[in-house]
Amino acid sequence: MSGHVGGPRGPDNLGDRAVPANDTAEPTLKPSVTEPVEEILDVGQGLLDRGEIFLLSMMRESNLYQIGLAIVLFGVAYLLRITLGPRIRAWMGTREGWPKWRMRILVVIHQRLQAIFFVALLWGAVLILREVTWPSRSYLLGIIATLAFAWLTVVFLTRLIKSPFLRKLVRYGAWTYVTLRILGLTAEASRILDSIGFDLGEVRISMLIILQALVVVGALVALARFVTTTTSRRIQSNEDISPSMRVLIVKVMQIGFYGLAFYIGVKAVGIDLTGLAVLSGAIGVGLGFGLQKVVSNLVSGVIILLDKSIKPGDVISLGETFGWINTLGARYASVVTRDGKEYLIPNEDLITNQVVNWSHSDDFVRLDIFFGTAYHDDPHDVRKMAIAAAKSVDRVLSFRPPVCHIVGFGDSSVDYILRFWIKDPTGGLTNIRGNVYLALWDAFRENGVSIPFPQREVKMMGGEMPGLPKDTPDPQDD
The missing domain is CATH 3.30.70.100 (Alpha-Beta Plaits)
Incomplete structure (x- = not known):
């Protein structure tokens, strides 16, 4: 039995299958498709190799006892929560004079007592092991403690986001990032996500950029919302500013902060907005035709706020609607009537129609x-x-x-x-x-003043009712 064992096959050693002379050895997939696939396979193989090494290292005695210690500390944290939790809750009930923001912080801390105890116990164990034994004896426990602390920090920071969807988006994205960062897998994950994408002109759109944009823009928008909400409360409580100017300042501030957050977020992930200028222009023209009424209401709202013709608290009449202005929005004004109905009147109607403002210059x-x-x-x-x-x-x-x-x-x-x-x-x-x-x-x-009402006297002429035959009986005889 002869032939090559191992080594590449030559042109004369193609096995039992005959290949035509014009066949080539090129792959059937295009290079633009095979390159990302090959890169993903290479990175995946590297992750599998590292995972195998990690699992083998977990079987060592020093690492097994660290995992067991972490499980024991988790149980101790659970016992501490069920023991001290009700006492802390009762103590919180006695803090009636505290500000709301301080009570909210206490409520969030009370909800995460087990995680807080677990992180504190982990770091205490790590510090003790580093003092009494070799660093390798606490290496895995230190990674677990760092992960637990990072996850708990993300939870507390994302509590500032009011939107549930945006909070979950930022929280899970941050959890994923800090986990990969602590485990040293950010480079491999970035290579896999960056290889999945497409080119739009000179702009590269990949899964990595999309995820980064969602997390960064979401975090910046949440920060902008927190800042605008806090600032708007102070502006609304300032009696030196007229109500219409308060609304205008808040609207301009919201547009500015949200626009700045979106711009910084997109630039932070490396997206060049100049490449999308033509596309955004075409979309803008289409939206301009389709959203004429919306834009008209927006402009009308700004005009109303600038000329101060209508402001929150004014009593107005518009057609059959009589009530007072509750709020001035970007698209409509909320008018509450005496019977509890709330009418949402478009701002354009307040500009183009005749409006009676009962309290425009004064309340008389x-x-x-x-x-x-x-x-x-x-x-x-x-x-x-x-x-x-x-x-x-x-x-x-x-x-x-x-x-x-x-x-x-x-x-x-x-x-x-x-x-x-x-x-x-x-x-x-x-x-x-x-x-x-x-x-x-x-x-x-x-x-004794009388209020008269019209009185009429009916006088019958000739003793007979006109238009009736003589033999018709008189209705008064009945």
Whole structure:
């Protein structure tokens, strides 16, 4: 039996299969596809080799007792939590005068007591082992302690993110990164993720860049949201700034911080935005046609805030809607009516339609009510009674006294108008009118003033109803 054992096959040693002369030895996949696959396979093989070495090292006696010690410390941390947790909770219940932010920190700490105890016990054990034995006896335990501390730090930092989705995204991304960093696997993971991607012009879009962008941009957006929320609270509590300017400052600050966070995040991961300029321009033109109303409402909102024509707390009337401005948003204004309904009116309607602002320059509002009395009542006395009745109502202003005038002589009454001022239109207009009418009713009834109503007399001519035959019985006979 002859032939080569090992070594490359030559052209004359192709085995039992005959190959045509024009066949080539090139692979069937294109180089652009095979290169990432080969790189992933090489990195994967290297990780498998390192994993095999790691597993073999775990079988050593020094490493097994470190793993066992970590498990024992985890159990001790659990016992400490169930023992001290209720006592700490009861102590927290006695801290009634503390600020809310301090109580929130205590609640977060109480929720992670076991992890805190576990990290403290791990580092205590590592420090003791490093003093009484060789460093190799605590090497694995030190890695576990570092991982536990890093994971716990990520948990506390991500608690500042209010959005649940964004919090989970940043938390899991940070956990993955610190784990790879501590284990020394960042280079291999970066090579695998970077090999999965595609080219968009001069821009390289890979899985690594996408993950980095999600985590970095998410963290920066969360930071921008925290800063804007904290700053907006201080701005809203500043009485020296008008309400409309407060809203405008907060909106501009939010747009600036969020835009800056997105720009810094994209630049931090190495994405060149100039390569996407043409694509973003085309998308912008399409969005401009499709979002005309949205852009119009945004611009109208900015105009409203700048000219201060409408601000939070104003009482307005728009068509059949009467209420006060609750909030001014980027797209709409929230108007709350007296019956508890909340109307979301687009900002464009507040610019283009006629709006009655009852409290634009000041809070003083004049109301008019009409009534009539009989001709035999003295109009001078009626006017004095009406003014006194209006003054007796609580919300009617005394330093702007009511006035009463005759506006005409009707068919059956002398017609009057009673005008009075109030300073709290948010308290309602219909109810104050009703109270003044009740005061007028009581005053007129006490002084014998009558409120006439039309009366008609029907006179029958000839004793017979017209249009009926003579033999038709009279309906009054029934």
